[in-house]
Amino acid sequence: MKKRNMYFKIGLVILMVGLLVTVSACSKKKSHLDPMEQAPSSQTEASAAAEQEAAEARAIAEEELRAQQLQEQKAREEAAQQKTQAREQFVNKDIYFNFDDASLSSDAREVLKDKVEWLRENPGVSVLIEGHCDERGTAEYNIALGQRRAQSVKTFMVNAGVSPSRLSTISYGEERPVAMGSNESAWAKNRRAHFRIQN
Amino acid sequence: MKIKLFHRFFLFGYVVLISIFLSPQHGLAEYDYINISDPFLNKIPVAAPVFKDLSAKSADPAIAEQAAELINKSLAHTGYFKMIDPDAFLEDLRVKGITGPQINFDNWRDIGAELLITGGITVEEDYLQIEFRLFDTFKSELLFGKRYKGRLEDQRKIVLRFCSEMMYRLTGKRGIFESMIAFVSTTTGNKEIFTSEFDGHDVKQVTRTKSLTLFPAWSPDGASIAYTSYQNDKPEIFIRHLADQTEKKISFDGINITPVWVPGGEKMCATLSFEGDEEIYLLTNNGKIDKRLTKNWGIDVSPSFSPDGKNMAFVSKRFGSPQIFIQNLDSGAVRRLTYEGKYNTQPDWSPAGDYIAYSAMENGQSDIFVIRTDGEDLKQLTRDSGSNESPAWSPDGSLIAFSSNRTGKSRIYVMTASGTDQRILINLSGEQTDPAWSASFKEN
Numbered sequence: 001m002k003k004r005n006m007y008f009k010i011g012l013v014i015l016m017v018g019l020l021v022t023v024s025a026c027s028k029k030k031s032h033l034d035p036m037e038q039a040p041s042s043q044t045e046a047s048a049a050a051e052q053e054a055a056e057a058r059a060i061a062e063e064e065l066r067a068q069q070l071q072e073q074k075a076r077e078e079a080a081q082q083k084t085q086a087r088e089q090f091v092n093k094d095i096y097f098n099f100d101d102a103s104l105s106s107d108a109r110e111v112l113k114d115k116v117e118w119l120r121e122n123p124g125v126s127v128l129i130e131g132h133c134d135e136r137g138t139a140e141y142n143i144a145l146g147q148r149r150a151q152s153v154k155t156f157m158v159n160a161g162v163s164p165s166r167l168s169t170i171s172y173g174e175e176r177p178v179a180m181g182s183n184e185s186a187w188a189k190n191r192r193a194h195f196r197i198q199n
Numbered sequence: 200m201k202i203k204l205f206h207r208f209f210l211f212g213y214v215v216l217i218s219i220f221l222s223p224q225h226g227l228a229e230y231d232y233i234n235i236s237d238p239f240l241n242k243i244p245v246a247a248p249v250f251k252d253l254s255a256k257s258a259d260p261a262i263a264e265q266a267a268e269l270i271n272k273s274l275a276h277t278g279y280f281k282m283i284d285p286d287a288f289l290e291d292l293r294v295k296g297i298t299g300p301q302i303n304f305d306n307w308r309d310i311g312a313e314l315l316i317t318g319g320i321t322v323e324e325d326y327l328q329i330e331f332r333l334f335d336t337f338k339s340e341l342l343f344g345k346r347y348k349g350r351l352e353d354q355r356k357i358v359l360r361f362c363s364e365m366m367y368r369l370t371g372k373r374g375i376f377e378s379m380i381a382f383v384s385t386t387t388g389n390k391e392i393f394t395s396e397f398d399g400h401d402v403k404q405v406t407r408t409k410s411l412t413l414f415p416a417w418s419p420d421g422a423s424i425a426y427t428s429y430q431n432d433k434p435e436i437f438i439r440h441l442a443d444q445t446e447k448k449i450s451f452d453g454i455n456i457t458p459v460w461v462p463g464g465e466k467m468c469a470t471l472s473f474e475g476d477e478e479i480y481l482l483t484n485n486g487k488i489d490k491r492l493t494k495n496w497g498i499d500v501s502p503s504f505s506p507d508g509k510n511m512a513f514v515s516k517r518f519g520s521p522q523i524f525i526q527n528l529d530s531g532a533v534r535r536l537t538y539e540g541k542y543n544t545q546p547d548w549s550p551a552g553d554y555i556a557y558s559a560m561e562n563g564q565s566d567i568f569v570i571r572t573d574g575e576d577l578k579q580l581t582r583d584s585g586s587n588e589s590p591a592w593s594p595d596g597s598l599i600a601f602s603s604n605r606t607g608k609s610r611i612y613v614m615t616a617s618g619t620d621q622r623i624l625i626n627l628s629g630e631q632t633d634p635a636w637s638a639s640f641k642e643n
Binding site for chain 1: 390411414427434453472475498500501514516520542544545558560563565588589632
């Protein structure tokens with residue numbers, strides 16, 4: 001009789017624990033853990049749950065922080081990239097001229113305005129303006145013409161407020177083409193003023 | 200005279216050529232063998248057979264053959280002479296003899312020779328003596344004879360000295376045989392200045408800047424070459440003394456290009472842009488500014504002087520396109536010389552003073568023209584043969600050197616002042632441009 005009673009009590013406890021675990025599991029939102037795998041421990045149940053909750057909160061916070069850091073880094077990288085891009089654009093975007101002409105077209109002026117802006121944002125930078133010509137015509141005259149192209153770019157920038165001490169000029173005439181070939185498309189690319197950052 | 204001779208020998212190295220006249224001199228300078236109006240179309244037929252060996256012990260036959268070959272090549276080079284093919288010769292002067300009485304002039308007249316050059320060589324150890332005689336076959340007459348003595352390795356100098364003397368007798372001018380040509384070549388991968396003798400012989404590299412080097416110009420005494428170099432990352436002018444290897448530099452802000460000596464050699468001239476505009480300046484030989492010559496907004500470049508130094512031809516964009524102008528240095532008066540075409544540059548004033556050679560560009564291709572200094576008598580010398588640039592007169596005005604890319608790569612060519620006999624002058628790897636012809640180093 002005693003033995004039967006004891007078996008009953010144990011059975012009841014097991015049932016209650018099982019019930020409790022089920023209820024607790026149900027009360028939690030979407031736990032992916034199988035309740036059967038959890039170690040049955042009547043004393044640590046509550047604290048374990050709290051601890052888990054705290055850990056999860058920490059993970060979320062950490063995740064948020066990481067995301068924030070990532071975002072900041074991305075912003076920094078983007079800013080740096082933008083700066084590099086602006087610098088590259090300043091260097092890579094040439095000013096183009098018509099044949100036997102050193103005057104600035106309206107397109108050339110637009111490009112130069114961006115360059116002046118960049119120089120304003122980068123006050124420590126000095127640049128060398130190179131004047132170039134296409135292969136047509138003769139070497140002597142083309143060095144003079146290239147100088148004139150570099151000079152007209154410099155004059156525009158000085159008039160736009162850049163200190164002349166930051167701008168120097170050189171002419172390579174027809175000696176340093178960027179595009180090979182004896183056709184208008186190559187010639188057009190070679191009649192240019194190119195910028196070189198000096199510091 | 201002695202001082203002059205010494206000076207010349209100094210320039211040419213260590214050779215002392217002893218020359219002796221073989222005949223009494225008569226009025227040969229007035230000789231009219233060469234038709235001044237169109238000498239290159241009516242070339243004088245000349246026979247120059249292999250020289251006779253006069254040595255005590257017979258010399259290497261190659262020496263006599265080389266001497267005759269060089270005299271044929273050199274005289275043909277002038278454009279004045281048509282050298283007769285040795286296969287046509289009817290008598291062998293190596294057997295018959297080289298003096299007047301030994302020659303049957305009928306044999307030379309029959310093959311069309313108007314002039315006959317005979318030669319005899321004597322080799323004695325390291326020394327070589329060559330005697331030359333120039334005959335008029337129609338008059339059966341000795342025009343002049345000369346004997347030169349030097350070392351064996353001076354054979355080329357001896358032959359060219361005779362050619363020079365012969366030209367002087369026939370034209371009153373020393374000719375080109377002792378002149379040099381400077382030019383730009385990319386042989387090493389960079390544009391550097393090189394020199395060669397008048398016929399492309401003995402090419403030498405002058406500059407080793409490993410940068411961009413352009414626009415060589417000879418000093419009137421032939422001792423120095425001025426040029427533009429980018430060796431310091433900007434176009435500056437250097438004046439190099441060839442023997443001493445010393446250098447002077449002209450460097451103002453902006454461009455320093457197209458140096459040239461003013462006849463007389465006391466002053467120089469160049470294009471500078473330190474005042475913000477490309478202008479032509481007169482400079483001292485030390486590179487100090489004497490005065491600014493052009494005073495016009497717009498490109499002014501490429502000065503070239505009349506032989507008397509009183510007038511300067513140059514290129515100016517003052518009326519919109521590059522054209523050639525002439526400025527009188529005393530009065531400062533400027534007149535426009537070229538009106539044909541929209542791109543006329545690279546003027547070079549002829550040694551006689553009457554013509555200016557220049558290059559004119561149309562549709563991206565340049566050609567060489569000559570125009571009288573009064574703007575009349577415009578003649579086109581090159582056509583339908585690539586781009587032809589940088590004309591440079593020979594010191595006697597008989598030839599014009601220029602660069603041409605007619606076969607693809609740019610090479611140095613030479614033609615007569617009438618545009619005939621266009622041929623390649625220098626065979627060298629890389630591309631060659633911008634020839635400059637020195638004065639004749641032999642003094643009158």
